[in-house]
Amino acid sequence: MAGSIAIPESPRWLIDVGRNAEGLRVIADLHGGGDPAHPVVQMEYDEIVDKVTEERESGGDRTYAGMWKRYKRRVLLAMSSLAFAQLNGINVISYYAPRVFEEAGWIGRDAILMTGINSVIYLLSTIPTWVLVDRWGRRAILMSGAVVMALALVATGLWMRVDVAQTPSAVVICVIIFNAAFGYSWGPIPWLYPPECFLKPKEYLWRKWTRSLAKKNDRKDWMTLTIRIRSGIPSSEIMNLPDIDQQKMFKFV
Known part of the structure; x- marks a missing residue:
């Protein structure tokens, strides 16, 4: 609660309600080290x-109901991905792991020790996703993680039901x-879906490329690409423009 006092207001909301100067200052603090004239700050602010x-000139419905009507499938995908990240049984393990281990046969400090080992492995399991997320794709990671989690959870229940000598170790x-399968898949990946669901390819290309150019102060390519994209040229055609450095484009796209 104390930390929330230092959280700045959303720059988009500030600009939306006419407090542009405050919005620019927040963007400058986030991207330009406090310098409102920084190219990245100006690009973000203009965007x-x-x-x-x-949105104002279009006269469309800007409520949540309007968003649901226009982007029903996207909203459903974004919401369901985060919902299923909580409805897959992870909270039982996260909150009641010591009790689960005690019921499986680990008593007292041993149950706490197993919980600690489980937490460390859970943390380490998130690391491979950093490398695999753009190689395998989001869907493959989510599906493989779901299969492993389902099998592991069913096996946990079966071992506790039979209650044999091997049950404590097996559980x-x-x-x-x-837990590791969750940390590799349904833990981090659903947080990527909402922003990616609502980011159009043209906007993605513009943001990623112009930011890289602005950071390098490559104003020629930056201005050229910005003008081209805002004029409505498809991304596939932008890749072939003669006045854009295609090697740098392929590096960042």
Whole structure:
């Protein structure tokens, strides 16, 4: 609660309600080290102003109901991805792991120790996703993680039901596999979906490329690409423009 006092207001909301100077200052603090004249700051500010102006002039419904009507499938995908990230059984393991281990046969400090080992492996399981997320894609990671989690959770229940001598060790292994599969898939990936669902290819290309150019102060290519994209030229045609350095384009796209 104390930390929330220092959180700045959303620059988009500030600009939307006419407090442009405050919005520019927030963007400058985030991207330009406090310098409102920084190219990245100006690019981000202009983009937000243009988008807000476009929405106002379109006269469309800007409520949540209007968003649902226009982007029903996108909203459903964004919401369901985060919902299923919480409805897959992870909270049982996260909150009640010591009790689960105790019921499986680990008593007292041993149950706490198994919980600690499980947490460390869970943390480490998030690291491979940094490399695989853009190689395998989001869907493949989510589906593979879901399969492993389902099998591990079912196996956990079966081992606890039969209650044999191997149950304590088997339950720990199954829970660790379940937690690691979540950390690799449904833990981080659903957070990528909402922004990617609502980001159009043209906007994605413009943001990523212009930011890289602005950081390098490559104003010629930056201005050329900005003008081309805002004029409505498809991304596939932008790649072949003679006045754009295609090697740098391929590096960042």
